[in-house]
Amino acid sequence: MDRNNEYFKAGLLLHGHKCPAMPMGLRAGMAALEALGVERAADGQLIALIEIDSEHCATCYADGVMMATGCTFGKGNIRKLGYGKFVLTLIDNKTGRSVRVATRNEVIKRNQESEFIQFRKNGVPASKIDPALVEPSVDYILAELTDNLFKISPVEEIKITPGRVHDFNTFICSDCGEVAVERYARVKNGKVVCMPCAEKA
Ligand SMILES: [Zn+2]
Numbered sequence: 001m002d003r004n005n006e007y008f009k010a011g012l013l014l015h016g017h018k019c020p021a022m023p024m025g026l027r028a029g030m031a032a033l034e035a036l037g038v039e040r041a042a043d044g045q046l047i048a049l050i051e052i053d054s055e056h057c058a059t060c061y062a063d064g065v066m067m068a069t070g071c072t073f074g075k076g077n078i079r080k081l082g083y084g085k086f087v088l089t090l091i092d093n094k095t096g097r098s099v100r101v102a103t104r105n106e107v108i109k110r111n112q113e114s115e116f117i118q119f120r121k122n123g124v125p126a127s128k129i130d131p132a133l134v135e136p137s138v139d140y141i142l143a144e145l146t147d148n149l150f151k152i153s154p155v156e157e158i159k160i161t162p163g164r165v166h167d168f169n170t171f172i173c174s175d176c177g178e179v180a181v182e183r184y185a186r187v188k189n190g191k192v193v194c195m196p197c198a199e200k201a
């Protein structure tokens with residue numbers, strides 16, 4: 001895979017800057033799809049669990065995982081576990097088959113030692129760093145053999161607990177006049193209101 005790959009290009013558009021972590025998530029997502037032998041999720045067919053948290057290096061990983069797997073914030077089929085680790089578990093909802101894809105330590109070390117990270121450590125936003133400094137790391141992540149990037153667990157079967165049925169019913173808040181999903185309606189002084197209006201003093 002190279003910089004002409006359509007998922008890389010779309011990922012870049014979504015993500016906004018060139019960095020090594022978004023492609024790392026892209027490759028992890030693709031490796032997980034391949035290990036499970038499934039297609040990218042058009043709906044909620046797959047669930048992605050990612051072990052990153054917030055405000056630490058390489059959280060951009062999440063955007064690559066979303067792009068590759070189709071598990072997105074909007075569909076609600078991606079979850080952050082908050083361990084500060086660069087690991088993806090992908091689960092096929094239909095069969096319960098699951099695979100864990102862990103980024104190899106050497107790959108993370110390689111990124112950590114790049115010139116790009118030195119700029120990031122000094123507080124330079126990724127979009128302000130000369131692309132020539134990051135492109136070698138990006139090209140390496142895109143082109144390297146999957147086995148050299150990730151430790152891929154054997155596929156396991158896990159028990160899936162069915163999710164909540166999608167709620168299509170809405171109401172109009174009698175205070176602010178905005179629409180909200182019915183499940184989030186609250187009663188305040190005998191009026192049906194939205195949650196923020198219910199919490200207002
Ligand atoms: Zn990034």
Ligand SMILES: [Zn+2]
Pocket residue numbers: 173174175176177178193194195196197198
């Ligand atoms: Zn309201």
